[in-house]
Amino acid sequence: MPELPEVETVRAGVAHHLLGACIESVTVHDARSVRRHTGGSVDFVRVLEGTFIVDVARRGKYLWLLLAESAQGDARALPGLVVHLGMSGQLLIKDSTFAPDKHLKITLDVLLPDGAAMQLRFVDQRIFGGMFLDELEPTTDVEGTLIPAASRSEQQLPVIPRAVAHIARDPLDSHFSYAEVRSRMLRTSSGVKRLLLDQSVISGVGNIYADEALWRAKLHYNKPAKTLTAAQTRELLDAVTEVMQAALVAGGTSFDALYVNVNGQSGYFDRSLNAYGQAGKPCSRCLESGRTSIIVREPFMNRSSYRCPHCQRTPRQPR
DNA sequence: CTAGTCGCCTGTTCGC
């Protein structure tokens, strides 16, 4: 499943390979993958065909391609092509001689600036992800915009798709604000994990990273967020950031290969997890101090939470 | 307004 670091790798890979490319033709193989596009498949294809990819930006697990009428055109004149990989989505860059992938949902046939023909393929098994076109609105800086703020012209001001505007900055965002997250945490009665998973508070944190960060910070998922000290909050957010940055370094090395590894192969699962999925196994931190404490799995928000019953004690008044 | 639940999806794993 693509986590935030993989999505950033995908963004960088698409930008690296397809900047300036013209989208010559588009095929929607499964309309469910464009269900968030209000105009339906026909409109999706019609608007996209003939446009140029001029930038690729990201916030949280959303990424979007900025489109223009020419390779140097104004991206604000056209909607953005928003991509969300959901749980099982992949973006693959291949040439058309490669056989169609299993679960291929959308194909963009593109012509690169050097004249080479390629395909950007959206592959998705579970169809939680998708693509859609969405109007852009002005914003402050977004990650991945290639043009440095100082040298931007009027028509290169940062924009964000309307559907993504409510998404908070993520821990890999250079404008990520610890203080804003802290402030939101103090204003809610919810448990801390619910906050970590709330897109409008902090984005890009899924169930795995949430559990791992809570384990590192020795916090119970149901501890009311407002009861965390400033130091605990700092430690928790630092833990999230550290794991993500490590995964980004691990996964961000390979997009020069022939089949462009823009597919979100997770470097994260290669390393050992301390909490997530570890039910029944001893907590490694407890083992180091000569204690045996077994990681437990507990239902939470219609899914699972994993924690060490010793390091991550149940709060006195669980919510 | 906030808090919390539900449903979308399908491949894999599990128990009977």
Next chain:
DNA sequence: TGCGAACAGGCGACTA
């Protein structure tokens, strides 16, 4: 061996 149930979970839509 076969077969249905449980499970995985991001996130928009919905309810209270």
